[in-house]
Amino acid sequence: MEYSIRAASVEDCKDIRRLIGELAEYEKVADEVTITQRDLERDGFSENPFFHCIIAEVPEQHKTKEGDHTKIGYATYFYNYNTWCGRAIYMGDLYVMSEFRGKGIGRALMSKVAQLGRAAGCRQLNFTVMDWNKSARDFYLRQGCVDITANTGKHFMRCEGEALEHLAQP
Amino acid sequence: TMEYSIRAASVEDCKDIRRLIGELAEYEKVADEVTITQRDLERDGFSENPFFHCIIAEFYTAFPPHPTKKGYATYFYNYNTWCGRAIYMGDLYVMSEFRGKGIGRALMSKVAQLGRAAGCRQLNFTVMDWNKSARDFYLRQGCVDITANTGKHFMRCEGEALEHLAQP
Numbered sequence: 001m002e003y004s005i006r007a008a009s010v011e012d013c014k015d016i017r018r019l020i021g022e023l024a025e026y027e028k029v030a031d032e033v034t035i036t037q038r039d040l041e042r043d044g045f046s047e048n049p050f051f052h053c054i055i056a057e058v059p060e061q062h063k064t065k066e067g068d069h070t071k072i073g074y075a076t077y078f079y080n081y082n083t084w085c086g087r088a089i090y091m092g093d094l095y096v097m098s099e100f101r102g103k104g105i106g107r108a109l110m111s112k113v114a115q116l117g118r119a120a121g122c123r124q125l126n127f128t129v130m131d132w133n134k135s136a137r138d139f140y141l142r143q144g145c146v147d148i149t150a151n152t153g154k155h156f157m158r159c160e161g162e163a164l165e166h167l168a169q170p
Numbered sequence: 171t172m173e174y175s176i177r178a179a180s181v182e183d184c185k186d187i188r189r190l191i192g193e194l195a196e197y198e199k200v201a202d203e204v205t206i207t208q209r210d211l212e213r214d215g216f217s218e219n220p221f222f223h224c225i226i227a228e229f230y231t232a233f234p235p236h237p238t239k240k241g242y243a244t245y246f247y248n249y250n251t252w253c254g255r256a257i258y259m260g261d262l263y264v265m266s267e268f269r270g271k272g273i274g275r276a277l278m279s280k281v282a283q284l285g286r287a288a289g290c291r292q293l294n295f296t297v298m299d300w301n302k303s304a305r306d307f308y309l310r311q312g313c314v315d316i317t318a319n320t321g322k323h324f325m326r327c328e329g330e331a332l333e334h335l336a337q338p
Contacts, residue, residue, distance in 0.1 A: 020251045020252075023251075024252060029252070032252050032253070033251075033252045033253075034252070034253050034254075035251060035252060035253060035254050039254050040251075043249065043254060043255060044249075050247050050248070050249045050254075050255050051248075051249035051251075076249065076251060078247070078248055078249055079221050079246070080221070080222075080246055080248070080258065080260070081214065081215075081221045081222035081244065081246055081260055082260070083191045083194075083204075083206060083211075083222075083244060083260060083261050084191075084195060084200070084203050084204045084205070084206060085203070085204075085205050085206060086205075086206050086210050086214060086221075087214060087221050090248065092248070092249055092250070092251060093251050108338075110335065111335055111336060111337070111338060114327065114332055114335040114336035115336045115338070117332075117336075118332070118333075118336045123328060123332075124326055124327070124328045124332070125326070125327040125328070125332055125335070126324070126325070126326050126327075127325050127326075128322050128323060128324055128325060129322075129323055129325055130320065130321050130322055130323070131321035131322075131323050132321055137323075140325055140327075143327060143331065143334075143335050144327060144330070144331025144332075144334060144335065145325050145326060145327040145331065146325065146326050146327070146328075146331075147323055147324075147325055148323075148324045148325060148326050149317055149322075149323040149324045149325075150323060152298065153298050153299035153300055154296050154297075154298055154299075154317075154324050155296060155297055155298070155299050155305075155315055155316075155317040155318065155324075156294070156296055156315075156316045156317045156322050156323075156324055157294070157295050157296060157297055157308055157313050157314065157315055157316060157317075158292055158293070158294050158295075158313060158314050158316050159282065159292070159293040159294075159308075159311060159312060159313040159314070160291060160292045160293070160314075162312070163311065163312025163313065163314075164282055164285075164286070164291075164292070164293055164312075165286075166311075166312060167275075167278065167279055167282040167293070167311050167312065168279060168282040168283045168285075168286045169279070170276075170279060170283070
């Protein structure tokens with residue numbers, strides 16, 4: 001099947017919001033998503049963006065049965081820093097619509113993030129996966145990724161809501 | 171009394187930041203993994219489009235009067251496609267003789283304030299599960315262990331595997 005991987009533009013935000021919703025549903029947390037198309041336009045496509053996005057697109061003849069969509073996968077990424085070794089690229093989301101899986105599109109998206117990271121001088125590509133998501137974990141391990149949490153005990157932590165408000169008081 | 175202030179780091183602080191990074195790495199028992207240089211920090215933190223930002227805890231000794239840098243935190247902006255803008259705290263470190271005085275909390279609080287100012291809904295970071303005193307400190311601030319609660323695992327691709335992945 002033909003497909004292309006390209007940088008997203010502001011006009012893609014409606015589809016990006018749709019795909020984000022599908023990924024959230026896949027991860028069983030669809031009711032947690034409060035982001036809007038407008039948020040994505042402002043945060044991804046104005047000066048000093050908070051994130052970048054790449055899209056996987058198929059030609060018209062392969063569009064989805066439901067909804068006639070040609071934008072069938074995406075990845076988000078942004079730059080991080082590891083004070084041990086320097087520049088790093090962080091892949092936030094990676095998602096391909098179910099009827100287009102198993103065709104190498106997920107790997108192509110992740111590969112593009114790796115290329116972009118390399119171009120920017122990044123030594124690491126970091127991301128997270130849910131431990132119950134066996135097919136995703138297996139996919140990542142096949143690419144030679146390492147489970148830092150399993151190997152070193154690194155835990156991902158978060159402060160939000162009231163606790164964050166309280167912490168922000170001097 | 172020991173007075174201190176929390177301020178934004180500037181390029182002249184990079185020698186001290188490199189020193190403090192080395193101390194944090196030693197505390198985490200991985201000092202031999204640190205390859206970063208003062209020059210890297212200057213370029214990556216203090217030129218246009220920085221990869222990270224840094225705040226310093228600076229003390230003022232009375233005799234002789236000069237500032238000394240005893241703690242730091244690094245941070246950068248991330249994005250959570252569920253809820254939007256997030257701030258990520260990379261490192262948080264206070265030299266051992268200055269712990270237990272609220273300086274770590276003051277540094278973390280400053281990161282939270284900066285995140286809030288930038289419209290961030292979350293402050294994200296990591297901690298090693300064996301680091302009980304750090305974990306307890308974070309839980310006291312009302313932080314949540316996302317890995318323990320939801321099974322989220324931190325993953326990495328680097329070295330040869332990253333080279334291979336970057337081939338189209």
